[in-house]
Amino acid sequence: MAKKVYLASPFFDKEQLERVQRVEAALAQNPTVSSVFSPRTEQLEQFEEGTKIWANAIFKNDINELEDSDIILSVVDFVDDFVDSGTAFEVGYAVKAKKPIVVFHEKDNILNLMISESLVAHLTKIDELVNYDFDNLKEIPYNGKMI
Numbered sequence: 001m002a003k004k005v006y007l008a009s010p011f012f013d014k015e016q017l018e019r020v021q022r023v024e025a026a027l028a029q030n031p032t033v034s035s036v037f038s039p040r041t042e043q044l045e046q047f048e049e050g051t052k053i054w055a056n057a058i059f060k061n062d063i064n065e066l067e068d069s070d071i072i073l074s075v076v077d078f079v080d081d082f083v084d085s086g087t088a089f090e091v092g093y094a095v096k097a098k099k100p101i102v103v104f105h106e107k108d109n110i111l112n113l114m115i116s117e118s119l120v121a122h123l124t125k126i127d128e129l130v131n132y133d134f135d136n137l138k139e140i141p142y143n144g145k146m147i
Contacts (some may be wrong), residue, residue, distance in 0.1 A: 002034035003134040006066050006099075008091060009075035010084035011040040016077075023075060023104060026129035033134055037065040039086075066093055071100050071134055076115055077107040083115065091115060100137055104129060109145075116142040 005027060009020040020040055027036045039062055047054035066072070072094040076083050094101050095118045103119045105111060106126075116122070122142040123129055132138075 001135065002032050003070040004068065005033050005036045005134065006069035006072045006090070006094075007036055007038040007040075007075070008072055008087045008094075009038070009040070010079075010087055012084070016084075019077065019106065020075060022126055023073070023129060026126045027073070029130045030132065030134065032132070037069060039065075062090070063093070066090060066099070067097065069099065071102060071137075073102045073104060073129075074115070074119075075104045075106075076111065077105060078109050078111075083112060088112075088115075091118060094118075102132065102134070102137075103142070105142070110147050111142055111144060113146045116146055 007023065009023065010016045011020045020038065024036060024038055027033050042061060044054065044057050044061060047057050072090065074087055074091050076087060091101060100120045101118050102121045102123065103115060104123050106124060119142060120137050121132065121140040123132060123140065
């Protein structure tokens with residue numbers, strides 16, 4: 001049965017935005033994915049960005065979607081040596097909620113051990129996202145540098 005995927009990813013600069021859009025397109029082609037929630041596309045524009053009301057609504061909406069999803073796909077390409085704090089929060093939440101985590105890590109750089117030890121599968125190419133079986137969740141460990 002196809003899975004509902006929560007896409008945890010930064011989208012704050014041109015490179016991150018381009019990457020998350022490619023990930024969204026790849027997931028749309030994957031027959032084992034029934035739907036994708038991408039916070040990037042759910043900014044609740046009825047609220048003024050940056051206000052407390054907006055932040056609270058976004059937070060509650062994202063938490064509800066995390067709870068409702070079957071799998072978390074986390075894009076963890078670092079800026080320097082740091083993963084986006086919101087993405088890290090979503091991964092931590094998924095661990096606590098006992099949701100499987102698939103990581104997309106396109107850049108050849110370091111990965112924090114809290115991420116590497118929580119994942120079910122580590123994917124590095126867009127084609128892998130198109131073809132990965134989210135129903136069966138084949139284990140693909142991370143074998144790179146860690147901090």
